[in-house]
Amino acid sequence: MPCRIQILQCNAHVGDLNGNAGRLIDAVAQARAAGVDLLVCPELVLTGYPPEDLLLRPDFIAAVEATLRRVQEGVQGITLVLGYPRAAVGGLYNVAGVIRDGALIAEYAKQYLPNYSVFDEKRYFQSGRFPCVFAHNGLRVGLSICEDIWHEEPVRQAVAAGAQVLLSLNASPFHVGKSAEREALVAAHARAHGLTILYANLVGGQDELVFDGASFVVAPDGRVVQRAPGFIEATLTLELDPLGQPHPLDPETLGALHAEESAIYDALVLGVRDYVRKNGFGGAILGLSGGVDSALTLAIAVDALGPERVEVVLMPSRYTAAMSIEDALEEARHLGVKAHLIPIEPAFQTFMEMLAPVFAGQPADVTEENIQARCRGLILMALSNKLGKILLTTGNKSELAVGYATLYGDMAGGFAPIKDVPKTLVYRLARYRNAQAPVIPERVMTRAPSAELRPNQTDQDSLPPYELLDAILNHYIEGDEGVEAIIARGYPPETVRQVVRLVDRSEYKRRQAPPGVRISRRAFGRDRRYPLTNGFKA
Ligand SMILES: Nc1ncnc2c1ncn2[C@@H]1O[C@H](COP(=O)(O)OP(=O)(O)OC[C@H]2O[C@@H]([n+]3cccc(C(=O)O)c3)[C@H](O)[C@@H]2O)[C@@H](O)[C@H]1O
Numbered sequence: 353m354p355c356r357i358q359i360l361q362c363n364a365h366v367g368d369l370n371g372n373a374g375r376l377i378d379a380v381a382q383a384r385a386a387g388v389d390l391l392v393c394p395e396l397v398l399t400g401y402p403p404e405d406l407l408l409r410p411d412f413i414a415a416v417e418a419t420l421r422r423v424q425e426g427v428q429g430i431t432l433v434l435g436y437p438r439a440a441v442g443g444l445y446n447v448a449g450v451i452r453d454g455a456l457i458a459e460y461a462k463q464y465l466p467n468y469s470v471f472d473e474k475r476y477f478q479s480g481r482f483p484c485v486f487a488h489n490g491l492r493v494g495l496s497i498c499e500d501i502w503h504e505e506p507v508r509q510a511v512a513a514g515a516q517v518l519l520s521l522n523a524s525p526f527h528v529g530k531s532a533e534r535e536a537l538v539a540a541h542a543r544a545h546g547l548t549i550l551y552a553n554l555v556g557g558q559d560e561l562v563f564d565g566a567s568f569v570v571a572p573d574g575r576v577v578q579r580a581p582g583f584i585e586a587t588l589t590l591e592l593d594p595l596g597q598p599h600p601l602d603p604e605t606l607g608a609l610h611a612e613e614s615a616i617y618d619a620l621v622l623g624v625r626d627y628v629r630k631n632g633f634g635g636a637i638l639g640l641s642g643g644v645d646s647a648l649t650l651a652i653a654v655d656a657l658g659p660e661r662v663e664v665v666l667m668p669s670r671y672t673a674a675m676s677i678e679d680a681l682e683e684a685r686h687l688g689v690k691a692h693l694i695p696i697e698p699a700f701q702t703f704m705e706m707l708a709p710v711f712a713g714q715p716a717d718v719t720e721e722n723i724q725a726r727c728r729g730l731i732l733m734a735l736s737n738k739l740g741k742i743l744l745t746t747g748n749k750s751e752l753a754v755g756y757a758t759l760y761g762d763m764a765g766g767f768a769p770i771k772d773v774p775k776t777l778v779y780r781l782a783r784y785r786n787a788q789a790p791v792i793p794e795r796v797m798t799r800a801p802s803a804e805l806r807p808n809q810t811d812q813d814s815l816p817p818y819e820l821l822d823a824i825l826n827h828y829i830e831g832d833e834g835v836e837a838i839i840a841r842g843y844p845p846e847t848v849r850q851v852v853r854l855v856d857r858s859e860y861k862r863r864q865a866p867p868g869v870r871i872s873r874r875a876f877g878r879d880r881r882y883p884l885t886n887g888f889k890a
C-alpha cells in the first residue's frame with residue numbers, strides 16, 4: 353500500500369502548550385482531509401524549543417502529559433509523529449511519539465544530547481539507548497531526533513532494526529550556511545544506507561535563536577527531492593512506494609536554498625517578528641540617527657511588523673549633522689513610519705547644570721558623550737513605556753565586541769536585532785535590502801560612520817577600519833584563536849592586541865546587553881560565556 357506522508361514545518365511557541373496543541377490538532381485535521389496518512393512534526397513541538405528550565409518544573413511536565421493526552425484524542429484516521437519531553441524511569445527524555453487512532457503506539461528517546469554551543473540538553477535529559485522502528489502501511493519507519501542524525505550510530509541502529517524510511521525530527525537553529533550543511537549530512541546517510549530520510553525542522557524565533565525550517569526529503573540515492581521554503585510555516589507532502597522510495601517529482605519544482613544575504617536578512621526579520629509577537633508587544637520603536645545601523649534596524653522592523661506598528665525618534669544634539677536628520681527623515685518617509693523629532697539639547701543642558709558642582713574643574717571627556725547617549729535612552733524608554741512598543745537597540749556585533757556603546761544609553765532596549773551582525777555585514781545587508789526596493793539613502797552607506805557625540809567625530813578615531821576590525825574579531829571570537837595565532841596570519845600586531853584588549857575588557861557590557869538574533873556560529877550570549885572577572889591575558 354503506498355504511503356502519503358506530510359512534514360509539518362510549524363512555528364511552536366515555547367511554553368504555550370495549549371496553543372501548540374490546538375495548532376497541531378488543526379494540522380492533523382487538515383492533513384487527514386488532504387489524504388495524508390502519516391504526519392511528521394519537529395522535535396519538542398509540543399513545548400517549543402528550547403524550553404530551558406521549564407523542564408525542571410514538575411507542574412510543567414504534568415501539563416505536558418495532560419496536553420499530550422488531549423492531542424492523542426484528536427488523532428483519528430491518521431498517524432502522528434511528534435516530539436515532547438517524557439518523564440520515565442531514570443529521569444526526563446526528549447522523545448518522539450507515534451500516535452495512531454488515539455493510541456500511543458511507539459516512543460523513541462533521543463540518544464545524542466547536544467551540550468555545546470547554544471545547546472545544554474544534558475542539563476535536562478537522559479540519553480535514550482535503543483532504536484525505534486514502527487510499521488506503517490507495510491513500511492518499516494525509523495525515528496531519529498535532531499542531534500542523532502549528526503552521528504553514525506543512531507542511523508545505523510535504525511537500519512539494522514529494519515528501517516526503510518527514517519523520520520528525523522529537528523529543532524535545528526539557523527546560522528550562516530547551516531541548511532547546506534544539513535542537506536549534505538543527511539544525503540550522506542541516505543546514500544550510505546539506501547534510505548529515504550524526511551528531515552522535519554521547526555520554524556520561528558525563540559529569544560536569540562531562529563529556526564529556519566527548510567525541511568527536506570532525501571531519496572536513497574542522496575538526491576534532495578523536496579525542500580520546504582525557509583523562515584515560514586509550510587508543509588511538504590510526498591508519496592512513498594511500498595519499498596519506501598519517494599515518487600519521482602519534477603526537479604524544476606524544487607526550490608533553491610537561500611543565498612547568504614537573503615537568508616540572514618530573513619532570519620533577522622523572523623527573529624524580530626516572533627520576539628515582538630510572542631511577547632505581546634503592540635509594535636516597536638527605535639532611535640533613528642541617520643547612520644546605517646539604525647537604518648538597517650528600521651528596515652528589518654518594518655519588514656517584520658509592518659510600518660503601522662513601528663515608530664522612530666530623531667533626537668539631534670549640537671553635534672548632529674544636518675544630513676543625518678535629512679537622511680533619517682527620508683528613511684522614515686520611504687518606509688512609511690511615524691517619526692518624532694525630540695532634540696536632546698534641553699535635557700543635556702539640564703544634566704550638565706545639575707552635574708556642574710561635582711564636575712567643576714574636570715575636563716570634558718567620554719562622560720559628556722555618554723550623557724547624550726543616555727538622554728536618548730531615557731527618552732526612548734519613556735516612549736516604550738507610554739506606547740507599549742518594545743525599544744529596539746541598534747548596536748552591531750563589531751561595536752558590542754569592543755564595547756563601543758554606552759551602557760544604559762544606546763544599549764538601552766528590549767531586543768537587539770543586529771547584535772550578531774558585524775559592521776561590514778551591516779553594509780552588505782543594507783545594500784541587499786535596497787536592491788529589493790531602495791529605502792536607505794546612498795550617502796548613509798558611503799559616509800564615514802560616526803557616533804556624533806563630539807565635533808567631527810568618526811568611529812575610526814577610536815577603532816581600526818571596520819574591514820580590519822571584523823577580520824580580527826572573526827578569528828578571535830568565531831575562531832577562538834589567540835593573539836599570536838592571529839598575528840601570525842599577518843595582521844598588524846598592535847591592532848590585534850588592541851582589539852583583543854577591548855573585547856576582553858567589555859564582557860561586562862555584553863552581559864548587560866539585550867538579547868538579539870543569532871545568525872553566526874558564535875554569537876554573544878549563551879554561545880560565548882566568558883567570566884566577567886577574568887585575569888587571563890590573551
Ligand atoms: N568590569 C566592569 N564591571 C562592571 N561595570 C564596569 C566594569 N568596568 C567598567 N564598568 C562600568 O562601566 C562604565 C563604563 O561604561 P560606559 O558608561 O558605557 O562608558 P565607556 O565604555 O567608558 O564609553 C562608551 C564608549 O562607547 C562609544 N560610543 C558610545 C555611544 C555610541 C557609540 C556608537 O558609535 O554606536 C559609541 C563612546 O564614544 C565611548 O568610547 C564605568 O564607568 C563603570 O561604571
Ligand SMILES: Nc1ncnc2c1ncn2[C@@H]1O[C@H](COP(=O)(O)OP(=O)(O)OP(=O)(O)O)[C@@H](O)[C@H]1O
Nearest residue numbers: 639640641643644645646666667668746762802803
Ligand atoms: N541623533 C540621533 N537621533 C536618534 N537616535 C540617535 C541619534 N544619535 C544616536 N541615536 C541612537 O543611538 C544609536 C547609536 O548611535 P551612534 O550614531 O552613536 O552609533 P552608530 O553605531 O554609528 O549607529 P548608526 O549607524 O545608527 O548611527 C543609533 O543607532 C540610534 O538608535
Ligand SMILES: NC(=O)CC[C@H](N)C(=O)O
Nearest residue numbers: 466498499502523524525
Ligand atoms: N536540537 C538539536 O539536537 C540541535 C543540534 C543539531 N546539531 C543542530 O543544530 O542541528
